[in-house]
Amino acid sequence: MLKINNLHASVEEKSILKGINLEVKAGEVHAIMGPNGSGKSTLASVIAGKEEYEVTAGNILLENEDIEELAAEERAHKGVFLSFQYPVEIPGVSVTNFIKTAINANRKAKGLEDMPANEMLKLIRSKSEMLEIDRKFLSRSLNQGFSGGEKKRNEIFQMAMLEPKLAILDETDSGLDIDALRIVANGVNKLKSKDNAVILITHYQRLLDYIKPDFVHVLYNGKIVKSGTAALAHELEEKGYDWIKEEVNA
């Protein structure tokens, strides 16, 4: 599904990713953990194709295709989805209108007609029910005045609507209370299949209690410095990151 080879990336001449290697196969869940500022969100943005980040070495293969030259929307059309750590506000554009536009843009890229309105409504209804999203919420302006939890739930709603091949969830758990966390995790689990993959960026073990990762990686100072199974996440929960920093700096 996704193969990252020796990826180096920088922004404004500042080098942030310094040789990332990662392989994610269909059907897998990978967790990426690591202290603040280590480059987790940058990695997510680079995979998604944010232009301000410059790839200085290495490459990213999506289903064996180098996506270097693809614009962000083209990567999205190929099934890359990023749940943002900080989703932006778009005043005056309702949650419904936004997702409708997104769905139809993706269909257009595949040469399909717009989704018929009744089908769209049905889909919106079923996905919002699954995530226990209130009808009124759907007509609010995108992310405007949303609580942290509402923003994250809305991201997962969009994911559920778009059914991506590769979902990258950047700290989707922060800002969620325990009930919301369960609902969101449940949504992610429902999406999971043998044909798609999930990358969870998180600080906390608690999300991983709900979504079981196959692999856990620690990102530190722009590199993956340790990889392991779910047990590694428990270890990090107990001991923090200092011992890893020491190991790296030793």
Place this chain on the structure above:
Amino acid sequence: MSKYTEDDLREELKTKEYEYGFYTDIESDTFPIGLNEDIVRAISKKKDEPEWMTQWRLEAFKVWKEMKEPDWANVHYTKPDFQAIAYYSAPTSVDPNKTLDDVDPDLLAMYKKLGISVDEQKKMNNIAMDIVVDSVSVATTFKKTLAEKGIIFMPISEAIQEHPELVKKYLGTIVPTKDNFYAALNSAVFSDGSFCYIPKGVKCPMELSTYFRINQAGTGQFERTLVIADEGSYVSYLEGCTAPSRDENQLHAAVVELIALDDAEIKYSTVQNWYPGNAEGKGGVYNFVTKRGLCEKNAKISWTQVETGSAVTWKYPSCVLKGDNSVGEFYSIAVTNNFQQADTGTKMIHLGKNTKSTIISKGISAGKSQNSYRGLVQVSSRAENARNFSQCDSLLMGNECGAHTFPYIEAKNKTAQIEHEATTSKIGEDQIFYCNQRGIDTEKAIALIVNGFSKDVLNKLPMEFAVEAQKLLEISLEGSVG
């Protein structure tokens, strides 16, 4: 006047940015350039006008000669040479007695290009339509249906002949000839426009619509619109404008007067898409328009405008709230791109008691354009309990454009409640990346963001117009973010 050649046409077709920039080669009857008493008389004669009308024009011309072109607006342009313009141009194949079925097929093809196939409009939209090309009304549809209700909707040139008492009573009462330079000019040389009268208690069953188009090179267009809603009546009126792309600037100086008598309501919507000039700032229409409405007791006037075109816009649709409890509204979206300049806004003059006004202005600036909101809220000493709410939002795209807000408030009655809110925001790269990430390309993302920003105003437009307006917003901002 320089002749329009095939080379010009080819040139024109190259400027693909402007979708409506085609020129229709219909034979036309154009006056020599320049303006003097003889030309004013000639225009009047051409229209077979009664003597009172000729005199009215001549007086306006006298007033105009003494006036100076205003320069207080935040726009910079080479002042037009008023002696280098032809003041009358009519497609010769038009005969006012013809029905729509007899209209020149070339003209009809032109409307098709404009996306306003009259046949279609007739069938689908229940819109009665008057089309003014250059200076002359071409056809008015639905005349019969309207006549049954006693509604008069016809070219103003015809109204001068057929309903002189109404025209005489109201013309120039809301916008006096000496109101301003362009209004005086318009009063002297206006060649056509629309006239509309809704009788007492009648709710006009369909949208009334006028489409203006400048076709001929080197001509000015000076339409005059007069809408009278008698007591307790209601009308919704739409106005659309386009012009072909040309290198030289074209002048458009219209006057619109609205009269809402006791308990009447007029909704006046405009989608203005005059040629804005090319990406280097060459050509484009100078749009100097005076629009004003008078509200008697309990009457209401709403101006809704979507301004995407013109090189220079100078336009302040206003309401004089004379009657007690009358209501004035102004909803505006003004888009400027490339080198466009817009100075637009409104005046709400509160004279009566308990009068209320609402102003919502959305300015969108891109490229190297300048977009100014200029608004006056005036409360007279007699206007007890007047209320106004104003909101002016600006959206900027890129770093080279400008947004300016000039709100003026003059309150002479201390019971007045006036609220003003203003915001300025920028389309952020983060917003665009967010949309891109969801599979929405940048053009579409901008359209989405701009539509969201403009929603409060778009919602005020009649359905059919809202869709067209959205498309226009999209077209006008194409290529504005690199």
